[in-house]
Amino acid sequence: GVVSRLPLIVCFLTANHNSLLTLLMGIPFERAIKYHKVSGYLAFVNGIFHTIVAYIAYKEDAGKDQEIIKKFVSDGQVNLSGSLLLAIILSMVITASPYIRGKAFEVFYYFHIFFAMAMMGCAFYHSGILVALLASILWGGDVLIRKVYMACFRYPTSAQIKQLTDTVVEVKFPKTAGFDYNPGQYVKIAIPKLSVFQWHPISISSSPHQHYVTLHIRKRGAWTTRLHELAGKRTEVTILLEGPYGSLGVDLTSDRYKMVMLLSGGIGVTPMQ
Known part of the structure; x- marks a missing residue:
């Protein structure tokens, strides 16, 4: 036992x-x-x-x-x-x-x-x-x-949304104190207008040095399709955030590697801007 x-x-x-x-x-x-x-x-x-x-x-x-x-x-x-x-x-x-x-x-x-x-x-x-x-x-x-402290008290609860293309939506919100992240990390986001219970992991596409945070989300499933439709009707929504999460598998800050090649495809290209 x-x-x-x-x-x-x-x-x-x-x-x-x-x-x-x-x-x-x-x-x-x-x-x-x-x-x-x-x-x-x-x-x-x-x-x-x-x-x-x-x-x-x-x-x-x-x-x-x-x-x-x-x-x-x-x-x-x-x-x-x-x-x-x-x-x-x-x-x-x-x-x-x-x-x-x-x-x-x-x-x-x-x-x-x-x-x-x-x-x-x-x-x-x-x-x-x-x-x-x-x-x-x-x-x-x-x-x-995650669901109370981060989402309701620590991080921004409002974001701007915009249709960039027929398949991609940009979610943008101000970078507040304490929201520190490294390149390659992601957040989990919920949009109560769509569903309080659906939290989706999305890569952060903005630089850590910028004063705002952007997420680029491609229309693929039911939730992302509804988000794309919502972005066509309004420019601001309530959001819930948690994170940032993730870490690199290699140390890019040391002198161990003289050259690093980064490959990405599809919506994965956005964090490499």
Whole structure:
């Protein structure tokens, strides 16, 4: 049981944009996410072994009962919550598969959040307050930092929008104190006029030395299409921001490289202006 809990705690720890890994070790979310995936799969495998061992012990005590599996699953708070917990992790593994993420990202995203909250409840009833408390502190604290402090108090909440072409919209807002970023970083943005719940990662296309911040967004899916239509009707919108996130994989500030070649295509060319 203890072995099964540890990957769950690591899973919640590495699911945060503002985590201890980032603060203490400098590991950004984009690189920590692979540990999130590994710990999630490990929690699932551990859960299966834990269930098998518990079932064998239960079967020895129950004898030759024809409905042993049904009774095992629903016998008491611990067994029922443990069975639900394993089913939840299995559902998260399935909905987080590359195929579903690629074809229906919102299904993956909303199911992941719902199952994560359900997992904390089942973990509380199954093994006590430890996992639920740590997960609530780690995940809940990150949500408060990103969705409340950054989006509502720290960063600008109004931006100008403009159609640049038939497929590209420019979002522009003043660079306020504390909004420091490096070339290549991105922000996550939500536009309440379109949806409060949809946050999209967009590369910053303006220079860190400029007094304003620009994002260039290409019309591609439903949200970006609606944004393009909105830019044709108005010039200013309310925005919610979090970030900036991301870090370069190489050190461009040192003298290690005499020459650096940068390649980009499509809308990815905008940060290289």
